[in-house]
Amino acid sequence: MINAIDKPAIFISPDYVIHAVNQAYIETYDTQVILGQSRCHQISHHSDEPCDKHGEECPLQQCQSTQRAANAVHIHSTAQGKSYCDILMKPIKDSSGEILGFLEILDAIDYASTESKKGTMVGQSAPFKQMLNRINRASQSSIAVLLQGETGAGKELVAKAVHQASSRNDKPFVVIECTGLSENLFESELFGYEKGAFTGATTSKKGLIEIAHGGTVFFDEIGDVPLNMQVKLLRLLETQCYRAVGGLKQKRSDFRLVSASHKNLLDLVEKGEFRRDLYYRIAGFPIYLPSLRERHDDIPGLVKHFIKYSEYKHKKFSVNALTLLSRYAFPGNIRELKNIIEQAALIANEDTIHSNDLPESVQLTVTSDVVNTNTDTEIVTLDDMECAYLSQICSQYQGSPAELAITLNISVRTLYRKLQRYGLKLTTL
Numbered sequence: 001m002i003n004a005i006d007k008p009a010i011f012i013s014p015d016y017v018i019h020a021v022n023q024a025y026i027e028t029y030d031t032q033v034i035l036g037q038s039r040c041h042q043i044s045h046h047s048d049e050p051c052d053k054h055g056e057e058c059p060l061q062q063c064q065s066t067q068r069a070a071n072a073v074h075i076h077s078t079a080q081g082k083s084y085c086d087i088l089m090k091p092i093k094d095s096s097g098e099i100l101g102f103l104e105i106l107d108a109i110d111y112a113s114t115e116s117k118k119g120t121m122v123g124q125s126a127p128f129k130q131m132l133n134r135i136n137r138a139s140q141s142s143i144a145v146l147l148q149g150e151t152g153a154g155k156e157l158v159a160k161a162v163h164q165a166s167s168r169n170d171k172p173f174v175v176i177e178c179t180g181l182s183e184n185l186f187e188s189e190l191f192g193y194e195k196g197a198f199t200g201a202t203t204s205k206k207g208l209i210e211i212a213h214g215g216t217v218f219f220d221e222i223g224d225v226p227l228n229m230q231v232k233l234l235r236l237l238e239t240q241c242y243r244a245v246g247g248l249k250q251k252r253s254d255f256r257l258v259s260a261s262h263k264n265l266l267d268l269v270e271k272g273e274f275r276r277d278l279y280y281r282i283a284g285f286p287i288y289l290p291s292l293r294e295r296h297d298d299i300p301g302l303v304k305h306f307i308k309y310s311e312y313k314h315k316k317f318s319v320n321a322l323t324l325l326s327r328y329a330f331p332g333n334i335r336e337l338k339n340i341i342e343q344a345a346l347i348a349n350e351d352t353i354h355s356n357d358l359p360e361s362v363q364l365t366v367t368s369d370v371v372n373t374n375t376d377t378e379i380v381t382l383d384d385m386e387c388a389y390l391s392q393i394c395s396q397y398q399g400s401p402a403e404l405a406i407t408l409n410i411s412v413r414t415l416y417r418k419l420q421r422y423g424l425k426l427t428t429l
């Protein structure tokens with residue numbers, strides 16, 4: 001029976017011991033499975049302890065406490081290295097309802113990775129894993145997905161992931177940028193037009209909705225669609241039918257809907273700026289994208305990833321520069337991080353990128369953050385405080401090192417030692 005499942009699968013008893021395994025599972029992992037002896041965590045995590053001892057949620061324990069199927073996203077050690085995996089755990093009961101064991105079915109997530117990998121979403125923080133869990137759930141059905149998150153948080157990348165992980169992945173993924181769409185453009189871009197429909201329409205043109213047939217349409221910044229066009233959009237989404245501009249024939253397109261907005265759409269509904277019926281049509285399955293501030297743990301991995309795929313792959317960030325980055329608030333999220341890394345790598349004269357190669361905005365905000373740190377909420381180390389303070393001075397001070405040393409009440413040698421330690425340079429040097 002287990003071999004009838006085409007994804008990697010095992011049957012385990014409540015003590016995590018594997019009693020049945022299919023070929024797909026054996027091929028996924030590099031550790032040999034000995035039936036009646038090997039435990040699932042030894043194979044998938046190379047660990048002698050269950051995964052909840054290492055900060056991951058154990059779906060087996062969830063299953064045991066709820067008596068129902070459970071799922072979780074884990075990082076597994078596979079034959080191909082570390083990779084994301086979506087786990088579905090189902091309790092198997094006997095005729096009296098007693099749990100005999102658990103069926104574990106695994107689904108590899110190839111659109112995300114823990115380490116830098118081209119074309120994937122990089123991250124390993126808890127909020128990132130929660131988001132992956134939602135993406136995987138959404139991609140298994142054709143429910144309308146609404147992505148909500150700050151600008152630059154990765155909404156387009158997530159929309160692509162939903163498409164890539166769905167059964168429509170061999171069909172088109174079409175992006176419709178809703179910001180700035182006038183009424184005329186809205187209709188001709190989405191629905192296309194017939195020859196002679198308006199001055200300049202010398203040939204007929206297919207609309208984006210027709211091109212997307214069979215695939216996914218991503219409406220980016222859907223909150224920017226003006227009220228009068230929202231009615232037309234709702235009609236399209238409800239019926240999947242439309243007419244090209246200047247055309248008489250009704251056309252139909254089968255597409256999966258993914259929308260995104262950085263604005264709070266429910267607030268817009270309350271203000272009367274977004275139709276309530278349209279909101280409920282697009283928000284079948286909301287996915288929240290955490291801001292970079294909520295996933296600070298992912299910053300070092302993202303830094304490595306962006307450097308690796310830049311022109312400056314040989315350069316590296318100093319520990320202090322990374323510390324400053326991980327303290328910055330990133331209002332522009334991952335897009336801002338990517339820009340900052342490219343700028344700093346370009347500015348750095350050496351192979352090591354130091355704190356004072358970072359844009360002033362990072363150095364200044366971080367300094368004031370650190371200096372103003374409220375000791376009730378977070379205590380920073382004296383080294384971090386000193387590093388942030390000196391980096392602020394370095395970016396602003398116009399005098400000589402000797403004058404600065406006197407002001408700081410330290411010797412010039414101590415000043416140079418500290419600057420070298422934190423990878424800083426005075427602008428006047």
Ligand SMILES: Nc1ncnc2c1ncn2[C@@H]1O[C@H](COP(=O)(O)OP(=O)(O)OP(=O)(O)O)[C@@H](O)[C@H]1O
Pocket residue numbers: 120121122123149150151152153154155156157158220262302305334335338
């Ligand atoms: N997890 C991630 N790993 C690697 N790169 C990422 C990740 N998330 C986002 N990016 C990159 O960050 C940049 C911004 O992402 P994206 O355009 O998807 O954001 P957005 O939320 O759609 O932005 P906007 O709201 O401005 O449209 C892109 O270059 C994207 O490739």
